[in-house]
Amino acid sequence: MPDPATYRPAPGSIPVQPGVYRFRDPHGRVIYVGKAKSLRSRLNSYFADIGGLAPRTRQMVSTAAAVEWTVVNTEVEALQLEYNWIKEFDPRFNIRYRDDKSYPVLAVTLNEEYPRLMVYRGPRRKGVRYFGPYSHAWAIRETLDLLTRVFPARTCSAGVFKRHTQIDRPCLLGYIDKCSAPCIGRVSAQEHRRIVLDFCDFLAGKTDRLVREMEQQMSAAAADLDFERAARLRDDISALRRALEKQAVVLGDGTDADVVAFADDALEAAVQVFHVRGGRVRGQRGWIIEKSGEPGESTPEYLVEQFVTQFYGDQAELTAAGAAGMDEATNPVPRQVLVPVLPGNSEELETWLCRLRGSRVSLRVPQRGDKRALAETVRRNAQDALAQHKLKRAGDFTARSAALQSIQETLGLEDAPLRIECVDISHVQGTDVVASLVVFEDGLPRKSDYRHYAIRDAAGDGRSDDVASIAEVTRRRFHRHLRDAQERVDDQQEDGPRASARPHRFAYPPNLFVVDGGAPQVNAAAAVLEELGITDVAVIGLAKRLEEVWVPSYDGTPPEPVIFSRNSDGLYLLQRVRDEAHRFAITYHRSKRSKRMTASALDSVRGLGQHRRKALVTHFGSLARLKQASVEEITAVPGIGATTARAVLEALGVADPETVSEAPAADIGNDQDSRASG
Structure with missing residues (x-):
């Protein structure tokens, strides 16, 4: 693990101007992004007394191997740059305001x-x-x-x-x-x-006008003795009022505002937001975030600042494409943002929000009246959300930590395997061979880093074996690692560290590389890593039959499996990783096999390209139904002529396409029944 003293900047080299800084790990990955009014004062605080830092911050500076900074002119520019870098690099030690689901x-x-x-x-x-x-x-x-x-x-x-x-x-x-x-x-x-x-x-929110108009129409219909229409309008008005009751008025002045509240403890914080438009609550969102533990970065002011920049920055990006038709009801940035406390740079935040909205935005703390009462309601919701999260997730976090520690101790690793990658092979009797690579970080799946591979046919016979496939995938994955790492080094040597450089997802290796299989598969993967000169990656195999963990044999001695306890959290995590790789491989294999089977029967038809093949299968639903169709029915598909339709039926094995086109539907059905019964 790097020593912070090895990369501490020289005294006096850090500027005193405002700016944004980045910590990078030994593989060049950005692990933390922050901003400061004075870069020198802020960065020196990370190195002054390592033992006095909060545990999460101490882990961050101990994981990092370099620190970089960029000077800006104003704090508003620092806000924007910090948001952009958090969005681009996704640093693992930053607070992340992310939904645990996609809100509809x-x-x-x-x-x-x-x-x-x-x-x-x-x-x-x-x-x-x-x-x-x-x-x-x-x-x-x-x-x-x-x-x-x-x-x-x-x-x-x-x-x-x-x-x-x-x-x-x-x-x-x-x-x-x-x-x-x-x-x-x-x-x-x-x-x-x-x-x-x-x-x-x-x-x-324009409800009063609609209700008044419908009441006038109801009265006019009753005056004209059109009682049926009057009764229907009466029921419609009742339906509208029932809908209005579900969206009770919380702010009588018709305010457009987002009301934000926090509930936190030493490690985590719950965030709740009520979206109020036209005085009515139109929506609600909630997050659970991990706090850094650093005193300056665990305060309510810091939480508010991070929430405002990340949440409204993301919302502005989502709505950028539809900004031309945006109105008060759909603008993601409301006229007022009501928060529990004001951060020290509230004026800069207001300026930034005004730019996003295109008009005046007020960031303030509600002091009295309806807004204060609503803020208290949101705070109680945040407290309830935090309490429910503690009950639901306490065991999960403890189990993940215990699982990583169990794997480290049982396998004798130097560090806990914070990043685990797993490879699985899927095929049917050696054909349509595909592989999957899944990634777990901190015991949780990181689906954005998942990859699948189509295995090349080295033998030329359309078949392959698991050992060769494991070796191929390992070689391709770590060739990518070496290439991305070299590109990053070249970027730094030519231009210096570039904030806009594309993050290389595979420029850093996993702590633990898992293959689905036993000793042969493990040895094949280990041989590839040795060939490529990669020595800092532990390789194991997990065999399905007895859930044995195999390690490579480097000295030619017969390998012995490592046996985890059956109730071990570490074994359970490895099983989850292996099963996820299997699921991902099966999904890709089925999609590839389905495309091949669909295309193979129609590939020989001249003049029938990919788009028209897809149109035929989509129109009829399957090749079986297409085979039973007549020439006239096939020509109903756009772009298909009579000659092509006959060629399609001949390719599907229909002896005489014209007899199919003339056969009554009932006869075809009886034919099918007789074949089925036979």
């Missing part, structure tokens, strides 16, 4: 001729209006089920809409008056858009 929103596709209401997750798109976020997708569906009675807008997908347009018959929602059925022309495009815009106005 209610999307309205105003960029389509017939706009659609739908549940959506993902980046914002231009011309689409968003409401939310909601805690659960079922909450959106419940809202739609209630409001489509009043605003019967389209909720179906493009495929369903097109199908019902072709058959000229509405779906069930059209029959029960929960859709105005624009697919069959029951309403025009303009009338349907007006319904959708009224729906958007209602969700945007």
